[in-house]
Amino acid sequence: MRATTVGLCLLLWAAAVAQGEGSDAVAAPAKLGTEVMGRVVGYGEVREEWRGEVIQLSWAPRAYLLKGFLTEEECDHLIALGSPKLTKSTVVDNESGKSIPSQVRTSKGTFLNTAQDEVVDRIEHRVAQVTMIPVEHQEGMQILKYVNGEKYEPHFDYFHDVVNQKPESGGQRIMTMLMYLSTVPEGGETVFPNAVKSEHVEGPEWSDCAKRGLAVKAKKGDAIMFYGLKPDGSEDQTSLHGSCPTTKGEKWSATKWIHVLPFNRNNLYQRAKWGDCVDTEDQCEEWASTGECEKNSAYMKVHCRRACSLCEPAKENVATT
Template identity: 50%
Template structure:
């Protein structure tokens, strides 16, 4: 090898090592375009094995049955639509979470502050999430951050059978579950991440972004979801003392009345890094 080649080789090696050290580094060669309508992409190996294990370990002892809010009363209740268990991590809770959040921002070209806190979900045998949209049908939920423009779904475990995500059209063999055969689907593989957009580039809602989680048939499924809004999800009106004392949702009083201030503390009250959305109803601030 002549000297010039050796110099170029060394320079290339330095760039590779720098990229590895840069935790926000995104490798476009690992990204597969699944669909343009809706816009959906799969990043192979987005998370490392250690990152997957770390997120599962943080959530494992804090899981609660996934609930939905009743449209009339606002009370949290069990639903056959969503039968998983889950919990929310704090934004920038530790170095690993901060690193993943930064990488998500780099990949999606969307600011970190537009994202909700990461939610870790656990699906056991038969558990599922029926097809749904991630954008909102009401104006109340758009008051903070607007619509959810994109979703990053990270798979934290392999699933022996079932647990696929998606709809759309796709040719499939017998290795797919009956649920997944109804449309395009992604098999959960540990470390992979699915990115899809709920809005068109002109900011109108995309009805083709309908998606769901198929029932787990064999094994168990761990995943982490990051919802990203069109605007900052962290900005709130604050009083002179710097404490947010306005509820961001008209249902906050009803949620507080049924114990959500304790059961869903991160969303309702917040953390040291981000304020919750129902602080007034949870009586943690004064006007």
């Protein structure tokens, strides 16, 4: 395993972007009311930064351990929010895309609302900062509890059905942030069975389930970040993972699934009147009102067609006489 830091990764990435300064890439307009100084190199905002230890677990899957990603107080707060609302966990049906009960997953869980309170909002933006993917691409936070041998058999987080991959639902899941809210004394490891054999764990401190692959012990405050898709966008079969039976104590976790597109933004895909001619950015109308349709036409005619009056009503919705 190799330790690195988020700060170093960001610096290397920024340097790589800076080399393309002479490219013809078209940039989105800056958000109104925001003064942009220098060159924009990626997602970011003025907030407290997380600067912790990041350990590379594997390249296949691309997985990283983030030590102390959450504070003890944050862990306790998330448990307190989720505890009263726990119900039997479900899985996504590969054909219909609907949530169904299954013995594959025997935990209990619940979802929190996005930005439900100040603590949840802070954590969601921390996830966005570390992954460099905007917070709008995240699903609501799922709180899970495992006890008395409860488990989740190995599975993929990316979708197999076409329903959940639609653009208005955020498209495919690209990565997962799994945060541990408690330390599990026995069992409860996260295991990746399809990782290369040389990375499989061994020793008496691991459960038999964990020894089937690369594994991580659940430690309060730590998190693992892994990709379900390869850099070319194809599905990564090595991202298969599961939660080993929790045989002693309780395992609490918080999961953030992150999509390739903003998640569940149906307001951007209101085709009832305009067919496929829609605005794909929240700020399109603001930008259009300040003349961006003319000043930044290359970008706007692709992403803000409706705001720039480049649309005609869908034929099936035009009244005939």
